[in-house]
Amino acid sequence: MNAIEIEHLTYSYPGAEQPTLKDITVQIKEGDFLAIVGNNGCGKSTFCKTLNGLIPQFISGDFDGTVLACGLDTSSTDVGTLAKKVGYVYQDFENQIIRPTVLDDASYACLNYAMTDYRERGLRALEQCGLNGKQDDYIWQLSGGQTHLLALAGAVSLQPDVLILDEPIAQLDPMHADRIYAVLRELNEKYKKTIIVIEHHTEYIADFCNHVMLMKDGQVQWTLPTNEALRHVEELQECNIFPPQVTIAAYRMQKAGQFPQNAVWPTTVEEGKAAFISKQQRHEEKAPASANSGETVAAFENVSVGYRSVKGEPHVVYSDLNLEIHKGDKVALIGSNGAGKSTLMKMLVGLLKPTAGEVRLNGSSIRDVKPEALSRQVSLVYQNPEDMFIKDSIGADIAYAMEVRNITDSQKRTDELLERFRLTELRDRDGRLLSGGQMRRASLAIGIALNPGILMLDEPTANLDIATRKEIMRTLDDLKAITETVIIATHDMQLVCEWADRIIVLCGGEVVADGNRDEIFANQEIVEKVGIRPPEIFTMGQVLCPDALCYTIDEFLNCFEGRSETNASG
Numbered sequence: 001m002n003a004i005e006i007e008h009l010t011y012s013y014p015g016a017e018q019p020t021l022k023d024i025t026v027q028i029k030e031g032d033f034l035a036i037v038g039n040n041g042c043g044k045s046t047f048c049k050t051l052n053g054l055i056p057q058f059i060s061g062d063f064d065g066t067v068l069a070c071g072l073d074t075s076s077t078d079v080g081t082l083a084k085k086v087g088y089v090y091q092d093f094e095n096q097i098i099r100p101t102v103l104d105d106a107s108y109a110c111l112n113y114a115m116t117d118y119r120e121r122g123l124r125a126l127e128q129c130g131l132n133g134k135q136d137d138y139i140w141q142l143s144g145g146q147t148h149l150l151a152l153a154g155a156v157s158l159q160p161d162v163l164i165l166d167e168p169i170a171q172l173d174p175m176h177a178d179r180i181y182a183v184l185r186e187l188n189e190k191y192k193k194t195i196i197v198i199e200h201h202t203e204y205i206a207d208f209c210n211h212v213m214l215m216k217d218g219q220v221q222w223t224l225p226t227n228e229a230l231r232h233v234e235e236l237q238e239c240n241i242f243p244p245q246v247t248i249a250a251y252r253m254q255k256a257g258q259f260p261q262n263a264v265w266p267t268t269v270e271e272g273k274a275a276f277i278s279k280q281q282r283h284e285e286k287a288p289a290s291a292n293s294g295e296t297v298a299a300f301e302n303v304s305v306g307y308r309s310v311k312g313e314p315h316v317v318y319s320d321l322n323l324e325i326h327k328g329d330k331v332a333l334i335g336s337n338g339a340g341k342s343t344l345m346k347m348l349v350g351l352l353k354p355t356a357g358e359v360r361l362n363g364s365s366i367r368d369v370k371p372e373a374l375s376r377q378v379s380l381v382y383q384n385p386e387d388m389f390i391k392d393s394i395g396a397d398i399a400y401a402m403e404v405r406n407i408t409d410s411q412k413r414t415d416e417l418l419e420r421f422r423l424t425e426l427r428d429r430d431g432r433l434l435s436g437g438q439m440r441r442a443s444l445a446i447g448i449a450l451n452p453g454i455l456m457l458d459e460p461t462a463n464l465d466i467a468t469r470k471e472i473m474r475t476l477d478d479l480k481a482i483t484e485t486v487i488i489a490t491h492d493m494q495l496v497c498e499w500a501d502r503i504i505v506l507c508g509g510e511v512v513a514d515g516n517r518d519e520i521f522a523n524q525e526i527v528e529k530v531g532i533r534p535p536e537i538f539t540m541g542q543v544l545c546p547d548a549l550c551y552t553i554d555e556f557l558n559c560f561e562g563r564s565e566t567n568a569s570g
Helices: 044-049 079-083 102-112 118-128 144-156 174-189 202-208 233-238 245-255 341-348 394-403 410-420 436-447 466-479 493-499 517-521 524-530 536-544 553-559 565-569
Strands: 002-012 021-029 033-037 062-069 086-089 162-166 194-198 211-216 219-225 276-278 296-307 315-326 330-334 356-361 378-381 454-458 485-489 502-507 510-515 560-562
Touching: 021 044, 021 194, 021 219, 033 044, 033 174, 033 202, 044 162, 044 194, 079 086, 086 144, 102 118, 102 144, 118 144, 118 174, 144 162, 144 174, 162 174, 174 194, 174 202, 233 245, 245 536, 245 553, 245 560, 276 536, 296 341, 315 341, 315 485, 315 510, 330 341, 330 493, 341 356, 341 378, 341 454, 341 485, 378 436, 394 410, 394 436, 410 436, 436 454, 436 466, 466 485, 466 493, 493 517, 502 517, 502 524, 510 517, 510 524, 517 524, 536 553, 553 560
Parallel strands: 033 194, 033 211, 086 162, 162 194, 330 485, 330 502, 378 454, 454 485
Antiparallel strands: 002 021, 002 062, 211 219, 276 560, 296 315, 296 356, 502 510
16 A cells, blocks of 8 residues: 555746656555755755645645545545645754743643543653653753654644655754654654654664655656665765765776675665675774864853753753864864753853853953954854844845944955855855755855954754755865854764764763863763764774774775675685
């Protein structure tokens, strides 16, 4: 039986010159766990919104073809009826949380349908989504991962047959990401739900999904079993999708004649155990990078800070924090959701004041300094770049901070920043209407407009496909020539390994580790305590040889080769 049946679906947004979806015919079987992949703008989210009737019933446009979800025509069945068949958790899932307490929110949809057992349904959904014991908590007491699970519980409470999740682990740390996918697996295997995810993280696709659908230019290129799909290395990369790193490594080895021509490439670390072998060369000990002993530009001295709570005692984020940032540091702040990364940044720009202790910039306390007075010393680029846009064009947004301070050469400086960040041709566009990568570049230009000595970036690569992520990586490299000190808060461990020269690990309001990548990722105690997930290729190297510290595919290829029958038996 098919959960979804689509025939000759074509859809265009109002005023669009070209259709976003083009003559799609596809079926999704009941009980499948399907990942939809493709580059930004290929039509993934638009496709999924046709499955619950939002398109064409709430989002108008030119709609042709037939979409059947659980046997119901989504263009003519009211969305209320469809919601009980097809649940949807959106990328901006916070907007689906509308009630003050966990159980109240989880059961709200059922109450809205006047179901007499709405409370029992909400409790059952919380249990299915791993939120047992949280029913009386306020929603603002939840971590990011728990909030995402609550949004899922709200959809699950109606007991739909199909669940759709758009980027379910974006902005989540590995521990919460693992939990989300574990819940989805249980919903799929135990409760027989059909799961559809829009996903960029192919390592999770390899571990959890049964099939992969590739979309390109508004069309479905193919739907294949996961192992087969992830081995289409060249085709996936052309669509700005990174196959798992272990798969790319085997592909490149085979191209170089170091992997058997008839061997099947691995798609998981477990499969990689039988696929790779050490080149038997000695793994050279890497001398730790010397700590930056330059001038201290920011310092937290015995800092404590917390948030008032409606229920119970205030939530303490930091207690007696001591930390120094030095001139020239390229710092990555890492740790689980709720570890205090954003709080630390907000204190440094003066948006949040400590309850005890002092925050100093260039030796001076900022306790009584207004945030706008600090903008030439330190700048924060927000996690959601659209929060940086207040004018009707990015040219005006970049110039704004300089103009209000009567900087005489503001227009010249704006032109230079537009050119440096490859935005000149977009200067008159509204920042909120740009692509993800363009918005990130524009927000960075706004962030450095006043030449701050310290630039901070909150999750600079979140929600981006691989091509756009690479673009941001290049931009971060460019910043080394512009801004003396850069601090990023991120869950992107590949970014951490390739860019940062200092990694600060936060856990439970404390700095539990502070060092270079070898000192952090080779420390198994810290990795396990904080739930850090190093890049997959690093894990693969460690499984094969505990002395190997391979952070990139190139480093892995220098240490390992494909395991043939000859070297396997030898």
